[in-house]
Amino acid sequence: MSGLKLFRTDTTNSGMTEVMPRLAEIEADVQALVEAHMETLLGVRFLASEYSTGPAHGGRIDSLGLDENGSPVIIEYKRGTDAGVINQGLFYLAWLMDHRAEFEHLVRDRLGVTAASQVLWSGPRLICIAGDFTRYDVHAVREHRRSIDLVRYRLFGRDLLGLETVASVSGGVQVARRARRQAVAQSAADAQGAAMRELAGAVDEVLLGLGDGVNRVERKTYRAYQRLRNFACLCPPQRSKLLVYLKVDPKNVDLVPGFTRDVSGLGHHGTGDLEVQLRTLRDVERAQDLFRASYAAA
Template sequence: MNENVINQGLYYLDWLLDHKAEFELMTLRKFGQSIADNIDWSSPRLLCIAGNFTKYDEHAVQQINRNIELYQYKHYLGGFLMLDLVNATTAQTVYIEESPIDRTQKSNTKTFKTVSDYLDQANEQLTDRFENIKSFMIALGDDVQMKTLKYYIAFKRIKNFACVEVHPQSNSILVYLKVDPTTVTLEQGFTRNVTNIGHYGTGDLEIRINNDEDLEKAKYFIEKSYDIS
């Protein structure tokens, strides 16, 4: 049983939550504002990696209100290592009612639309196209997880392999992938190298999906990003 591994991980996770401000400041100083703004500190997750987990381990993490993922590793000939997702739990968020003062302060603060706001504004055609992209990515494997962040939607295995933005104004969807743009024949209006261009999410290859034909072409690159993540 790996109870000690899980308990030790929870200790460091709670320590991070208690010192979140210090981590945010350290990240800002080391990597700059654009990268710091893209990190979602609201719900950190704990990854426990071990040779095996018991049914008790899986049951135990289900009782803990934390984002916890259990990965079992396996060694293969040739030096290959595989990580297999055994169990994943998601913490339940508790919402606290805002006071009238809080609401007044928020109303006087400039706000920016989130990816959820843009999805609500999307027409039926754009919404259907997003649902098709989402279904395709989730069907790539049992280890795929989707997380809606403030400005984009992340699809990940152990790490992100695709970050999706929805833009109702241009009726398009932007997908950022972990694919080396120098290995791709870039097509104007469809693919773009954003290695040195600031953007939300992670990935150096930008794909702009304007129609169903673009979506079909994008699937090859999405699979490629999934395979190497």
């Protein structure tokens, strides 16, 4: 991966051995590895491999999936660097938008009626996984009005896989800027009190400001903040508090009653096993290390 060096410690000789990165032998090896562990690697539930778009369209989508927020996902793979991967993916994304009923039927068959009824068509995604991308690729995805993730892979040794998000855009604009404007407009229309509006705006600003390429996905029951996967879900304000769910293992956190709670195994909106309860701006400051930890793990 770009700039990353991986070393294996030798406890016997107190030395270090560099684990050299490599590309897969063939593209299909990358595809098979990702499809077998798609939910762990990408936060996407696997639906189909080499999905035919029919004789009229004349193509096969490498992988189809559904992400944590119900958005349809197309994944295209290339062993090395290939300028055609983005255009190829966009070609299939256009087909998908014209065949929504077919996709929902596939979701119903694989994941059930409930999942099919909750497909979020406002934000279909394209994930391109390749050995590398050029600066022209990164520029190109920012010019499209689609949600596109460019992910660089490397294999290390016999049993290590590295994934690096090179670019992540939503709608072809600077997502953080647009999301901030949306947050202000939504907050102004919100019927909650001024304190809750201020609190929600502060949380939104902090989560969007954690790094480049943070996408914001609106669902009826929560707002997800996403890199390649969700790292935070913000629920609508309650009377006196906000609930944020993070992808942080509660076992690694000193839980504080009234502030943090282990909700693994408990039903709740959004994704994440750590619930953070926010009542004041000071709580937002207290939670920033947890926000960063969840962002880093996404």
